[in-house]
Amino acid sequence: MKKNINQKLAIVFLFLSIGIFQSCSLDEQNRTTVSLDKSYGERSGFEGLIDSCYENLYFLYGKVDFIAPNEAGTDSWENVGSGGIGFAQYASQLNPDDGNLKVIWGTAYSTINLCNTAIYYATDVKGYATTDELNAKLAEAYFLRAFNNFLLVEQFGGVVLRTKSSIIEGVDNAPVRSSEEEFYNLIIEDLKFACTHLPTKQTLQGRIAKKAAYGLLAKVYLQRTRLGEVQKYAQLALETAEELINNPSKYNTALYVSDNTKSGFAKLWSGQNNKNNTEFLFTQGIDHVSGLNPEAWNRGRTRQYYLPDLATRGAEWGTGATSILYGRANSRLLKPSKYLLTEVFSPVESPADTRFAETFTFKFYAAAAKTITQAMATAYKKDASVVGYTIKNTLAQAAPAVNFYSQRIEEQVNMNNDEGLAVFTPNWTIDAVTKSKMPMLVADPSDLFEPGTNRYKDPALYPNDPNLINMFPAMRKFSAALYCQSNQYWLGDIPIIRLGEIYLIAAEAAILNGNDQNKAVGYVNTLRKRAALTSRENEMVVLASQINVDFLLKERARELTGEHMRWIDLKRMGKLNKAYLDQTNPIAGTNFVDGKHLVRPIPRSFLDAISNATQFGNNGY
Template sequence: MKKIFNKTIVVLLLSTWFFTACDLDEVNPSTVSPEVAYTDPEGFESLVNYCYDGLYYFYGKIDGIGPLEMGTDLWISESKESAFTLYNSTMNTEQSKLKVFWQGMYSTVNYCNTAIYFADQVEGYTEEEKNRKVAEAYFLRAWSNFNIVEQFGGVVLRTEPSIVTGADNYPERSTEAEFYDLIISDLKFACDHLPVDQGYERGRVAKKAAYGMLAKVYLQRTRLGESNASEYANLALEAALELIDNQEAYGVGLYDSDDSISGYSKLWDGRNNKTNKEYLFLEAVDHETFFNPDWSNRGRTRQYYLMDLKRVGAEWGTTEKYCSWYGRANDRGFKPTRYLLTELFEPVKDPADTRFKETFFTEYYNSRWKDHELKQEVIDKYQKDPSLVGHVIKNTVYTIFEDKSYYAGKVNASGTVNMVDEDEDGYLDGLSVFTPNYTIAAEEKAKMPFLCVDPSDMFEANGKWVTSTTSEMGTYYKDCYPSMRKYSSLFWIYNNQKWQGDIAILRLGEVYLIAAEAALRSSDNKAKAAELVNVIRQRCAVTSRASEMVVAQADVDLDFLLEERARELAGEQTRWYDLKRYGKLTNSYFAQTNPDIVDFNESKHTIRPIPQTFLDAIANPDEFGTNGY
């Protein structure tokens, strides 16, 4: 990432990233004219570099997680970001995260439009060099417009920079099809002109990103219900297979399983993070100098999905203060649905599929830097066996990675010392809280020398999460659940709030699933779909259990692939678009998969409200309305 942002921005288009102008206008604070700045190769490259800025506010941050992952079949929260998780009255034109999303995406579009406008005027480039560089802007404009049209529908389609057009107080709506026409055109340009390899500049888009994104866009377009939808599905298949069939040429690949570790586990191994061969399009984080758009304030994803380790967990020895592995528990709230935990993932102790283990923390260890003795009041409060009074849960936190030169300080993490089972009860002696996705008999749980909360404790019979009023222990159990662990590798921990690893926006595993779905949508080719999805499934097991992951051709239909996408991509900010493409943003579907969502309105909630700041600033707000809100 530092290679993208290490050049001085000769002329900044914005005085601040969070603009509020109705026409997405921007202020040029420099005394150097754009004609001078952007016709110089260095100035032009700085402009293209700045097109990447928006990525850093939507991945690993709540401003992207809310719109892209919440309000689906996978996650729920009774309080956090309820506009997205529950579709309640706070989903309106004043919703702050949507304002950031709208402004950020349109800001990127304007940067990209400016780069595209000035590309032909840059002096000193050959035609090939110019196209190679401006192709990055075409790609990022496509990415931004894809998010705009999926979130807000047919709104304003910008193809020229505001520095040229000036204020547009009477913007016009474009259709979703018009958005997709431009997105596809931009990505085709990127496929033709981006290099196969950007060299040492990690995070800069290359051909693999363009083909992967083109496949994703073609497939998503099928949701428009156009008469030629099967043709777009076939084009999605062709773009996806271009990558899948030529992996070595594009420098990509899936990680292979071996006898001890699955390929999926290797995918999330921190040692592979900065050179991950599966990542096609990523948010590259500079972990050495923190020369990122918001410096070291990165990788907060894990803290939003964290169970309560500072209140309920603290009574059993956990604490957010001294442990960096799980994350900081001050901003928690997103928790998995029963559908995700017990139906999509197999609720057994030792599944062949390692994706549940790599997606969730279920074991939380004593992180107090000292042993923790269980007191009578805690045993009584949690209805545990009286024999556990006085039991000692061993400290497991210690300073690690002291020899890593890129760490500004030391990293404290639980689960690094005293990981033993001296009492031979089958559980490590430092275990404080255990949240499996399978059910354990109540009598057995009562005797466990730690807090164990399983699905029978987490959920009501109707699938809703327990609350303080629906369950005797609901006050405590509603805050105990498996916590998402993707992007939590110890290797890239900076502190309990900041994680410095790269974040994948699109990876090869998803491209296989895109291709499988496209094979079905284009020609109902079950054989091809099964072939593709079984590659993904078998790499999720160690080699000795790979056969257990093979799915029969007859069982591979669209519904199965939607489930498979959840198992593969949970928490990776893809799910809302998946449900939208499948037509699953409905009351009936949520009743089956996420019954805590009770206020979903099918007449408006499949698109987001247009931010009020935009409506207040234009002269023709009635032509836009509020998208039904």
């Protein structure tokens, strides 16, 4: 089995924590630095330090702390109940005490500090045969410093740009702000170093290779266009993206190819392709065998934050409150907007585009046999013909080819003609008569949304109807059954940058750099055709004249929904404003303040720790 970087991380964390904790109390004789010189001045200790720079990725991807700030409060998602309300509705809960922001701030600066420490010790480290060999390792630190500075500048704006290690220099108690342009200058400089010196291939799964550096640099150049010099940075983004697109064999990358049974997009998310995926450029690599991760098995909980109400409404029809396949139904956080379900994705039963079906679960199966009673039929306005119908149990022991952990998992038996289907949440509307005769709970857009608006229904206005507003399709990326370890944990690798996004970066950059629609449409159609079966790929082709920024914004949603980037996409494309949100997702637009909500509040824990908090300010919060 291919080794994972976590297997090395587990060994070095204890050693590194000793050095880091010692460094918090530097005295005049600087004794701890002498100790660190011995540790990090040798190749083995230095490489352990580099390994530690990866750790904090695990506190972002697959965790609620990073999902809410990057997906909520956009055109795509609304909050369920009070969960994530600060981000989803720009409510008062979005303040300096928010725990999610504290995690992002703390993990980013912690990683940057470790990277700065590695960069400092690289000047004298022993044990490398050549400078090139050393730089290949050091480039990982430069990449991760750039990645974390990118997180900081997009979430918080121009804050503190740190290039020195507090382990070496001591703590800066009166920091000053740097401009966003200064952040980007350092990010780009770091990534150029990484592109030059990283190896083309790595032996450890999850370790950064050259393809990750080019992918992040293309993304950074494109995002930099929001600060001005649009054509300059768009051209750089295009050239960098094309380096990856035009050299697949060099970087061992390729889009998955459709056939007549499965689209390339479906193959991308297949569990069988997860651990050696040709489209993944930069991943959070997970040890799914022994749990040697910074939080052991506590990984990949993304799926449970997007679940509908399978514990009460769904349970009435046979679903379970907890599920190996779906997750924990009591951890619900986000539900899709009407705009996402019916305007971004085509609201038809059998579209050529498979991306809705591969992005969302909209069929939920019974965990136990359930017979439809007259009371259920009356409450849910069902036809008398369904009374007495038994929705069949679908649980069975999964074969290793289906689930690595051989769990009892839904969708194993009684699947013919959907006889085990308990809850059905399509994004297309079914006429009322047909729906009444379907022996399952059905919630389509007409049940969820107010007619003629992009708002979910207020159940109080429909006292005679069942309350179905929390029965919706569930985002299911990062949920392949093969790696469902428990009803909480999913142990697949999570892509942070993937090749599909690079095609969209190239297309957007081509539009920004001279409105080259002919070049842009080639990249767009390549992606769109791979999203269909080969027999229907011609239905996916669009014309060059259709390609503009608004089209690409929707295309990014179709391709990248739920992948932790919608908020910064809206920010870059000038759509993170009240007028746009009022139109696409009104609940997000209600409290939105133009200008203010382009950045987040700075955590109080940081402001309380510095001596110049008043002068430093808090981004208008």
